[in-house]
Amino acid sequence: MKNAFTPVLAVLLALSAALAPGHALAQATTAVDGIVAVVDEDVILRSELDRAVNNITAQYANTPEQLPPRDVLERQVLDRLVLARIQLTRARDSGIRVSDGELAQAIETVASRNRMTQDQLRQRLAADGLSYEEFRASLRDELLIERLRQRYVQSRVQVSEAEIDQLLAVREIGGPEVRLANIVVALPEGASPDEVALAQKKARDIKAVIERGELDFRAAAIRYSDAQNALEGGDIGWRALDAIPPAFVGLIQQMQPGQISEPVRGPSGYQLIQLVETREQGRQTLTEYNAQGIMIRVTPTLPAEAARQKAEDLYARIQAGEDFAKLARENSDDTLSRNDGGDMGWFQLNAWGTAVGSQLAALQDGQVSRPFQSDAGWHIIKRLGVREQDVTEQNRRNQAREIIAQRKAEEEFERFLRQLRSEAYVESRLSAS
Known part of the structure; x- marks a missing residue:
């Protein structure tokens, strides 16, 4: 396999069709296909291991000297397959599922990250001797394992503000x-x-x-x-x-x-x-906008055309000099900002939706937009100001939180994998195969 994919995808392809039971290769009869490992009530076949190893050696066809000897590579790959098989079994037993729609979205993500269309991805897989169905099955397995990890660590990893303070006190974040x-x-x-x-x-x-x-x-x-x-x-x-x-x-x-x-x-x-x-x-900044808004919601009693007309009338009154805040308190259907005279506070450009964001970007400070429509209704926006907010400290705390959470998650899941491995019955027959 020519090394044109991202590293994650390259490894995924190398192990495709060898992770989960039920694949075409796994259905070969043991009379003609030797068993290289027994994992609980399941088996890993020689054909599965050969396919995974051969995919890796194909990936390094131009630099074969980078690979270890065949027997060492087989041991490395078999260890991965065993651990993956154990995790997949636990995931399925726990009721974790990946829908066809979720799988389709994941495939689209893989293709886009590798700057390919889905048709180009199919063609590349075929050129490398891997069927599209094998790839789909392998990607589904990867998603199942990731969800198992997320489910296991989610309830076990909590990060307190005191832990963040402690880390920031002893280490340089950012x-x-x-x-x-x-x-x-x-x-x-x-x-x-x-x-x-x-x-x-x-x-x-x-x-x-x-x-x-x-x-x-x-x-x-x-x-x-x-x-x-x-x-x-x-x-x-x-x-x-x-x-x-x-x-x-x-x-x-x-x-x-x-x-x-x-x-x-x-x-x-x-x-x-x-x-x-x-x-x-470096120093990290964020552009924030301050605005006032009036929203006229479309309802069964106020259909779209009536809502538009009401917004147009309010816009005309604002242009005639009436106070925006007063009109917002009396007419806006946005319960979050109405009592504050339509004050939306400071926020990132699209925090209130892309329709509002595109209007704000086109306005100058002090300008009022013409009425425009979003999924929520009809709007009038007055841009009050824009600023560059220094979020370095906020990001430092977020980074500290992520560092602690990641460390705890890795430790928890590593313990979980050791437990799964110790509880599973694994018999390697690699040397005898």
Whole structure:
């Protein structure tokens, strides 16, 4: 597969047709198709694993040296398939569903993000040997897993204002952001000193391979990393320093883009961390408008034409010099602003709808719009002012909230996955297949 898709889609396509039971490949008889894993009452077939692995190798057809040996790649992919199968089973047992309409919208989103029409997406899938139905099934599975995650963490993750204050007091929010990648050499629970020393040596050897120029970091991650993001070249993405575990922040702040750390011991083993690039966050502003409004609602007793005529009459009275606020209090059907003389407060351009927003953008301060129609009724808007509001502090608090929530969500879901994995019956037959 030529690497023309976004990274997320490329991985999705690589694993398509191998995530869920019931696909055409999963219906082959075991008499001619060996079993590579048993997952509770389900199985993963050799054909499923081969299809997923072959899709990945096709994606790297021009750079096959970036992939690990076949047996290592099969183990990485099988681990993903097993965990995905467990999550899909739990999602379906929990009553989570994805409608055809929701799936169609997701496909449209995938196509647009890759700057394709849906017909072009179909053609590209066919060119890469993947049926459209397999792609749809795989995308549905991805949505089911994401909804399982959302449902599980939603009720378990709460962020208090005190937690936000505490984070802001000890960390700089809204500062530089870093894009990171990592390579993980995993250690088992309760690893022996010999196992720890061996993992550390392996991490150092991987770094030496990169420094000698035999592989770049991405290729080394694909070949050697034990992390779930190995097949994405170890890419972690953009993170604010506040979203990084404190133990790593000092280390990363001393690195230059492109630099790779020495092996660092983490909860899952030894890591090599690459600082890919950095970017600054500047002062953040938001354009806000202040306006007064009168709305005449269309009702069964006041049809559209009568409402329009009433708005025209009020506009004529405003143009003749009558007070806008007084007319709003006496005539407006907008209960949110009527008692304040139609004062709508300060708001972003389209906060009251695109019809109001387009009128505001065309007005100058002090000008009154002619009557115009929206879904709610007929309107007259007077623009009072416009300002650039500094929302840096507000965004800092929102960022802090998101950082804490994301961290808690990741921790909660990681515990949940470990629990699911420990409760499931998994028998790997890969070596014997």
